[in-house]
Amino acid sequence: MVAVPFAYRRAESFEEAVSLLAEHGEDAKLLAGGQSLVAMMNLRLARPTLLVDLNPIGSPPPSVVGGQVRIPALTRHKTLADPRASFGAPLLSVAARHVGNVRVRARGTIGGSLAHADPTAELAAACLALGGTVSVLGPGGTRELLVDELLVPYSTTALEPDEVITGVTVPVHVAGRTGFGFHEMVRRSSDLAIVAVAAHVELAEAGGTIATARVAVAGVGERVVLAPAELTEGLRGMPAGEADAEGLGRALAAGLRPSGDVHASGEYRRRLVSVLTRRALGDALGRTPTREVAA
Amino acid sequence: MSPTGEGEENTVARAEPMRLTLQVNGTVHDVIAEPSDTLLDVLHDRLGLGEVRYGCGEGVCGTCTVLLDGEPVSACLMLALQAEGRELTTLSGLVALGGEPGAEMHPLQECFLEEGALQCGFCTPGLVLAAYSLVERVGGEPSEEEIRYELVGNLCRCTGYTKVVQAVRRYAGSKAGPK
Amino acid sequence: MTLTPDVVAPEHLPVEAMDVVGRRLVHHDFVEKVKGSLAYAADWQLPGMLFGRVVRAQVPSARLVSIDVEAARGVPGVAAVLTAADVPHNSIVEVASGGLGEAEVPMPVLAGERVRYVGEPIAVIAATSLQAADEAAELVTVDYEDLPGVYDVDAALESGAPLVHESGNVLVNWRIACGDVAAGFGEAEEIVEAEYRSQRVEHAYLEPEAGVAYIDNGVLTLRVATQVIEHAGTIARILNLPMNRVRVIATYMGGGFGGKEDMTVEPYIALLAWYTRRPVKMVWDRQESLVASTKRHPFVMRYRTGVKRDGTITAWEADIVGDAGAYPCLSPRVLFAAAACACGPYRVPNAAITAKAVFTNQVPTSAFRGFGAMQVTLAYEGQMDLVAERLGLSAAEVRERNFVAKGDLLPTGELLETAVHVSDTLRVALAEAGEPPRPSSPGLLTGRGVACNRQPYGRTRWFRDRASAWMTLEADGTLLIRSGITDLGGGQAASLCQIAAEVLGVPLEAISVHIGDSALNPPAGGTYATRQLYMSGNAALKAATELKDQLAPVAAEMLDIAVGDVSFRNGRVGLDEPSAPFLTVPELVAACSARGVSTTVLSTFEAPSASFDPRSGQGSTFPDYTYGTHVADVEIDRETGEVRVLRYVACHDVGRAINPLRVEGQVQGGVMQGLGYALTEEIVIEDGVPQSMLFADYLVPTALDFPDVEVCLIESGEGKGPLGARGIGEPAIGPVAAAIAAAVHQAVGLHPLRTPMTPERVLALIDQADGGRATAGAGPTSTTKKEQEKT
Structure with missing residues (x-):
């Protein structure tokens, strides 16, 4: 064809x-x-x-302004995934390493990925966990949207037909203050996620209590979803060591009704949510990792 | 779903053939292409580069891999028009990028031969180009894990990957020189 | 390649060294392939060439009320839109087993009245561009009247089930039996039984189905990716042409694995070229190939095995049902191989085996590397593992106790005529694998699995198989080989060169091989059933030897030595002594020419034939078998069920490795395809409707999924191929799923009964095992015959 x-x-x-x-x-x-x-x-x-x-249009490199990482929409996945890159958002790097294969990462862009709004997208999960926003240009000018507001069910977005994403903004990683985790299960290396979980935690101060925590899950339905605020806000004010990642994973899984496909049933995906949330959030709480991803 | 008809009054949206210049393996080609012609269509059908092969049209299998300014891309997922002004390398152009003068093939291809890293050969051009790009980028000897990560998008159905990884390691090792 | 002399008995050590055979050589095809310059079927263009497309049914079971092609014919650029009414002889009757047992069920080239599966061809289009062909295809409108269908073998076998064909839903029902099964089970001290299920999978060769048809000097010529040029006869029949007016040229293939054994594009491009009188090219979309090309049969295998307490088998029952899909294709043969190999490499005194092929309203299944003998490995090795567990024996012990040996009778009553070194393969593989794995963290389970197999090579003997090769020494000393052999990518042509080089002492670089042409090459039979090394290899050996014998007297006369002393080595003909006078090959050819001695020979190798009685289930089946053992170490995430293969060792007795480099590649590739079958691959069809047509969803293993495959070769020198070789094209895929299943069993404590062993299914086994452990203290523990997964 x-x-x-x-x-x-x-x-x-x-x-x-x-x-x-x-x-x-x-x-x-x-x-x-x-x-x-x-x-x-x-x-x-x-x-x-x-x-x-x-x-x-081309793309300047990501830049850090006032505690925020600004990533132009046409930034290729390879730029984010580059193990030598240090543009201030390591969770995005980790997620980008899981996207497709070398050819997909050579061409694919973060703006394109968010606009395509695949419900299994790793980068969308990372952006959601980071509380990221997108800049959107339309005939009437620019508007800012939370990534959570951008994504609507069934592989669509809140973009108007004449709007384009021009950039993505996420908070900068501060060693000792912010932590993250990313865990994914695939049936075959480099494939779309069966379930992927991205977690991001910010402490009030180094070694202090949790200020914000977010968990995003891909592969469980019509869009990449953020764990409900009532679950993650329960962690606020808690010392990192006392947060119950396992309980949160279970509660998050209990609230989801993922559907099945040829690769995995909905029920299996739900179990993965529980397990991978515990692992991802555990990573986010336990350390401020800069580890390389085993793909 | 005929393309004719409703687009008639809208001249901008007509699918007109366009003239483009492609630089492939160091040679400049003038081609007339429709917007819907993929880079694969033009390289394989128009320029006769049989080593750029249709395998799936989804960017999954890797048999249409070419180097775009030195990095591997799926020719089935790029429009030919998008390659204008870029440097394209297909397998037959590889020897010019590192073979001895007058050599029949690039040293990496020699390593594939010596290790017997192929059977049917259909996936070989994509694997060789992806491996070449990795070794160039790393500039040294990639680990086995790095090689496998890099080649994950080039499927081989005949011979598995054991000998392919060996061939790439052998090439990277010989390029890095004796230790 | 490794050989471990302290593990293998000395009499099984390698056969004596030769000059060319047994060396790791690079051939003509490798050089062209690595340069990217080899032309495959889709790389062929002719002036005025049209592009063909098949229009396929969208429903699994329906009456075809009408097809409207007028709008399609009106698309600019469309040269032809053909339907059933345009096919001169719209009926292909495969009698795949040679009429021994199957129902004769015709398959239309284009469905005319009845649609039996999603993807069934109903029209063909030729147009000046793919755009036009695609547009026309979308404009073909079909009016269906849905009919009830059957979508799995259990439903198809129920009484009153909707019939796929009027003759009934059972295509063939083989039976093989020996001894007294009831008595054997009476004698048994333990009985294990289980039901194993395997899935439908796709060959997924990287080269999609492709070909070009054109009329050349009045002859309909097809240049096509096919394993079987003998389809020329079938094509002639479809078009009502004389058989000698159709020529098929097989290109070097980008993989076949049995999927290019039945016709693919051939009848469609033949029809279109014949009607339009223009060249027509057709390349199936990958997605089209996934939906509509033949698949591997899913099997349901109900096994019951009786053993003595020491592990000795006393009785064996196997009831095998293969899903043939909507048309016969090669199902009768596939299910025969399943029946003939249902007991694996084990001595079974009392056996009752049945193997049915059953129609369903799904894409036809047919040949796929392993060909029925592969699917049953999961079952017979599963039985051995269950026996070992029941009796507290090791995997090796229970197998060693039952291995067949040379001189034994198989359940068909036939004698094993050649060496059986399956026990050596087991010991070598285990020695190579070394220490079994241990969990690297508490969340992980580890296990080691062992699996052995017996896979036939060569066609069943009642086919009276034959293959020819034609060799000519040219005036300049180069050798021309002509053979109708087709090359899937496994080096089928190259092996002929290597054999000829060995015999005639002509350097490989001086040999040119011309293959795969039904008009110009002597017939070699198709490349399937792991028969080509056996058949054409023997034909090449025979031709080279006869050519040598034809030339030797001339050399003897010229050099004044005895004919028996003439040696052909390294381009020198004469006494095999460095200082002795000799002739070069061109000198010898010139001398022959002067004396009127021909330097060309056409030879035919005929396989010994024999018969099989389908009523008694006794008789002769395959020429010989290849044996092997695989060892797999796995690590399982106990929370996700993901199986990671840590280590994989494969050992086979290949008789003699003609080219070890290629043999290792065959084994490694077979194992990789087997790992996909074991763990990731499945074509999912629900109620007759394919659930995904994307290649992204068909999980062919990647470079990252599995570790290196370590290959150990044993060379017993007792195969029936040339110089003692055995076939290895199919055998290496056989034990893989069984080895993985055994490893999962050891890790989890329960035996997987179903492939693919997806993380979800493995997790269900872990749950079940945990549940079993949790309730174990609550009451009396009982070991039932079916404590395994029943999903």
Whole structure:
């Protein structure tokens, strides 16, 4: 099978992309890394009439401003996953190392991944756990959305048809103050997650009590989800050593009703949520890791 | 789902063939391509580079791997138009990047031969290019784990990966020189 | 390659060294492949070539009320849209076992009245571009009237089940029996029984099905990725053409594994080229291949084994049911191999074995490396593990007690004529594996599994198999080999060169081999059933030897030595002494030419034939077997059920390794494919509907999933192939799932009865074992015959 014919335009700026989207409506699609979109087009599962190629816009490297890491939307996964990279968000690095294969990481972008909103996406889980936000440009200007607000069920987003994600912002990692964990179960190396859990903990001060804790889970339904606040807020004010990661994992799993597919049943996924949450949150609470990921 | 008809009045959205210049293995090619032509279509069908192969169209199998400015990408997931102005390397161009003058193949290919790291050969171009890119990037001897992590997207169904990993280690070792 | 002399008895040590055979050589095909310059089936373009596409059924069981192709025909660029009415002879009748037992059920080239599985071809299109062909395919409208279908073998065998074919849902029912089973079970002191289930899997060769058809000088010619050029005859019949007007040229394949043994694109490109009179190329989409190409049979295997307390087998019952899908293809043969190998490499005095192939409304299953003899390994080795557990014996002890030996009778009543070194393979593999694994953390369970197998090579003897090879020494001393052999990627052509080089002393670089052409090559039979080294290898050995014998008298006369003293080595013909005078090969060829002695020979190797009686279940089956043992060490996450393979050792008696480099590759590749079968791969179909068509969802193992495969070869020199070789193409996949199952059993305490052993299923076993342990103190413990998983 080959793609249904379409027209192609290069955007030299996000503004130009937005105006092309505004002009062509819902049949136009943005092309970032293309690692999901082009595959779907090859299989005729997606049939845009116009592709607006964002790649000419290019991407400056991630930067740290005022305690926040700002990651341009067209940042490739390989940039995040690079073991030598230190741009201040190691949880994103760990998650990016789990994304696809070397070719997917060479082309895929964080903005494209969030816009594609796959319910098994590792990067979305990491962004959610970090409490990240996205900057979105539309005809009326820029707006900021929590990643949690961006993602809506069934592989869609809160983006309007003429909006584009221009960047992602997450808090900077502070050794001794913030901790993270990422655990994933796949049926085969490099594949989409059966379940992935990202956890992020911030202490009020080094060695102090928990200020915030977030857990995000991929692979359990229609979108990547954040553990309900009533579960994670219970950890606030607690010394890290006393937090009950296992209990939280169980409670989180109990509240989810993941569906099954050819790779795993919903019930099995629920058990994984419990186990992987304990492991990820345990990592986040126990240390401020900088470990390399065994893929 | 005919492309003709509703797009008629909208000239911008018509799928017009476009002229593009591709630089492949050091040679410049002028090609007329439709927007929907993938890089794989153009390299394999138009430029006759048989070593860039269709295997799945999903970016999963790795048989269409080419180097784009030195890094492996799936030619089935890139539009040919996107490769304009970039340096493309396919397997037949590899010998120019490190073979002895007049050599038939690159030293990494020699290592694949010596280790017997192939059977049907269909996956071999992708594996060789991915391995080459890794060794270039690491600049030394990658660990077995690094090699396996790098090659995870290049499926081999005939010979497993034991001899492939051996071949890559042998090449990286010989490149790094005697210890 | 490793050999451990202190483990293997001296008489089993390697056969004597040779000049070319037995060396780790790189052949012509390797060089082209590593350069990327070898042309596969899809790499072929001709002027005016059209692109073909198959339109396939979307429902599993229906009456085809009507097909409307008018809109499709109207798409610009479309040259032909053909349906059943356009097929001159729309019926393929495979009588796969040669008519010994199966029902004769025809398969249409294009379904006309009835659709029997999702993916069944109903129309074919040729167009000037793939875009046009795809667009036309979407415009073909089909009106279906749904019919009840059957989607698993249990349902298909129920009385009153909907019929896939009017002749009934049972395609074939083999029976093999010996001794007195009732008496054998009476004699037994322990009986173990279990039901094992295996899944449907895909070959997933990296090269999708592909070919080009064109008319060349009035001959319909196909250049196609096929294991079997003899399909030319079938294609001729479909088109009502004389058989000598269809020519099939097999390209070097990007893998086959049995999946290119039945026809794939052939009938469709043949039809389209014949109707349009233009070249037509067709490459199946990967997703199309996943849905519609043949698969490995899922088996249900009910086994019952009686043993003495010392482990000696007294009786063996096996009831095997294979899911044939909607059409026969090669199912009768596959299920025969299952029956013939149902007892594995064990001596069974009293046996009752049945093996049925049953139709369902699903994609047809057919040949796949291991061919029925592979699926049963899970069951017979599972039985041995259950026996060992019941009796408190080690895996090795219970096997050693029952291994067959040369001179034994199989349940079919036939004699094992060649060496059986399965016990040596067991000892070598265990010695190589060394210390068993220990858990590296409390959350992990570890286990070691051992599994042995007996896999046939060569076609069943009643087929009176034969293969020819044609060799010509050219004036410049180069050798031309012609053979109808097809090459899947396993070096089938290369092995012929290596054998000829050994016999004729011609350097490998001076040999050119022309293969896979039904018009220009002498017939070699297809490449399947691990038969080519045996058949064409012997044909090549025979041709080379006869050619040598034809030339030796000329050399003897010229050198004035005895004919018997003429040696052909390293390009020199003469006495085998460094200082003796000699002729070069060109000199010898020139001398032959001057004397009118031909330097070309066409030879045919005929396999010994014999018969099998399907009523009594007695008679002769396969020419010979290859034996082996695999050892797998695993580590299991007790919370997720994930199985990590830590170590894998495979040992086979290959008779003689023609090229150890290639043999190791075959074993490593077979093991890797077996690991996918054991742990990750499955084509899931629910109520006849495939649940995923993405390659991303079909879990072929990657470089990161499994460790190195360590290969140990034993060379008994007693195979029936050339120079004592045994086939190794299929055997190496056989023991893998069983070895993993045994390792999981040891780690968890319960035996997995179902493949693939997904993390979820392994976790269920762990739960079950934990539950068993939790309740063990509550009441009397009883060891039931079925304490295993029943999911």
